Amino acid sequence: MTTAATGYPVHVRxxxxxxxxRWLWLVKWFLAIPHYLVLAFLWLGFVVFSVVAFFAILFTGRYPRVLFDFNLGVLRWSWRVAYYTYGALATDRYPPFSLGTEPDYPATLDIAYPEHLSRGLVLVKWWLLAIPHYLIVGFFVGGGSYVAYQTGQTVYNSGGGLxxxxxxxxxxxxxxxxRYPNGLFDFxxxxxxxxxxxAAYAGLMTDTYPPFRFDSGGDEPGTTTIDQAPPPPAPGHQGWTPGRVAAVVIGALLxxxxxxxxxxxxxxxxADSTQRDAAGFLSTGSESFRSAGYALELGTLELRWTDEDWVLADNWLGEVRLKADDDVFIGIGRTNDVTRYLSGVEHxxxxxxxxxxxxxxxxxxxxADPGAQTFWAASGTGEVTxxxxxxxxxxxVLNADRSRVVDTSLAAQAEVPVLRPLSFGLIIGGGVMLLLGLVVMLVAALTARQSRRNGTTTSVR
Known part of the structure; x- marks a missing residue:
């Protein structure tokens, strides 16, 4: 005896x-932490593979089967965790760490693989056409602005909203x-x-628009029980071994x-190209400072770049400028000299x-008269470079006449000549990491695809 379902291609049972x-549900949030950690990484892979699938559908009209299997596995895993935790609380059986079907678990999910998908529909269904459903699902789960993978991840990890x-x-x-009330379970x-x-529709896994229909209960509508031989077992993991899943996670992290x-x-x-002033300085916003005493002591700046482990050149910061909005005296000196100068001064x-x-x-x-001091490395009125x-x-910072109450606004500026080469280095390094991560994920997907084909061929023989 087997169960056959008809109707919408997404089957949730x-x-x-x-x-x-009576009490285990109080601590399931804690017991499920290992699943939450693993799923956080798996959803990174889901997002990347969804993007790859988007372009594959756009150009070929097909969702690559191996990517479909992986993303379906992530949804299955998430659904099982949600069913155990606060998406249902309807089982005390701990969810398996698996992307597979796990038919013996009390919560299952199947999505019929589409042999062909619309190339044009893929451009609009996940954001425009799904908006009415996002509003409804948002009410169910606590926010209507989730895209497909966020819908699945948020609902089936935390169980928010209604x-x-x-x-x-x-x-x-x-x-x-x-007792768990049966009517509440159905709802x-x-x-x-x-x-x-x-989630399946917005995740590009089907072109069939979700029905505006509330199908309650544990069984799908149109489900019937028929006499037929059980289908042959599918190849182990459908090509997605733990090592390949780990490779996807590593690639997504990269x-x-x-x-x-x-x-x-x-x-x-x-910032280097658009935020410099006419003199070539980058500037912070102006900020107000006020002292009831005779001076403002503006912290301590430690500059150490000659150690063996420091790779930037001596001129990485370049010239530094402090600008005030009035004619206050500004001096920059070594901290020990400034400490001696301000010793005994109200500030x-x-x-x-x-x-x-x-x-x-x-x-x-x-x-004492700040202008008469010789320890300043740089000083000036209104600004200092x-x-x-x-x-x-x-x-x-002191008033030019050495009077009490210093009230001014200051902006810090710097040349930072290292910014441009450093930015180029970060862009290149980030691009290499992006490319490497994509290669790792695609290699995992291709080997999983080959393994799946070999397994299918073997099972046919």
Whole structure:
């Protein structure tokens, strides 16, 4: 006896396990952490393979079968974890770490492989045509702006929105009565089924538009039981061995890291090309500072680039400039000299850690004439330009007449001549990592495809 399903090509089935624990659902979030970690990496592979599949469908009208198997496996794995945790809470059986069908598990997912997909539809179905369903699924899972892979990952890892609320009600019922209400189970499965159908459609795995129909319960509508011999077992893992899955994860991580590195380089190149002033300086925004004393001591800048492990040249920072919006005195000197000069002077030490300005007030008297001091590496009125050198440096701001209460706005500027070559290096390095990650993933997919073909041939023989 086997079960055959007709109708929509995405088949979501589940059975409510009897004798569920009253309390286990309280800690399932913790027990499922290993799955969450693995799935976070698998979804990176899902995203990359979905992009590859997009172009394959656009040019050939076919979703490469080996990529389809992998992405279907990720959805299956995610659905099993969700069913165990807060996407349903309807089983206490721990989910297997598997991309396979796992027909004995109480929650299963099958998507009929499409032999042909529309080339034009692939351009619009995952974002435009699916918008009405995104709004509905968003209500079910707690936000309507998810794309396909986010729908699957978010719903079936965390169980938010109405799904999570209904699962919570089921957990409370289990806690106090030891029973999972059948009507609540049917309702939760209806929402899960709807979300998975949308995930498959927006994930380019079918051209059949998801029905606006709430099919509740554990069985698919149109499911019948018939007498026929069971189908022969499929080749092990459909070509996706643990080693190849790990290669996909590593490749996806390389691509993600390469994208971040290359993006950083691109941002640096953009800043180098568009954000310099007429003198060639990059500038921070102007920020206001105020001291109730006679001076502002603007932290300490440590410059160390001559150590053996430092690879940048001495002129990596170039000239540095501090500009004020009024005619205050600005001096830059070595920290030890500045500390001696301000010893006994009423002033405020300023820290700007994490974009928050903090002041430490120091009591004392008035300062000596700053213009008469010889320790300044650079000084001026209104602005000061200084060639960066290694060492420990501190900037000081005082009123030109040495009066109390220093209130001014300052902007820091720097040449940073290293920015352009560094940006190019990051772009090249990020591109290499992207390419390497893509190659690793494609090699894993091609070997899985070959293994699947060999397994199919062997099973036919």
């Amino acid at each position: 589940a059975r409510l396990d009897p004798g569920l624990s 799904v999570g609320l209904m699962a919570l009600f089921a957990g409370v019922a289990l806690l106090f009565t030891g 939760v499965l209806g929402m899960d089924r709807w979300a998975l159908r949308v 691509m993600m890291t390469g994208g971040a590195v290359g993006g950083t380089g691109g941002f640096g190149l953009w 405020d030490e300023v820290s700007t850690a994490e974009s928050r300005v903090t002041y430490w007030h120091r009591d004392g008297g008035s300062p 200084w060639r960066a050198e290694q060492g420990s440096w501190t900037a000081v």
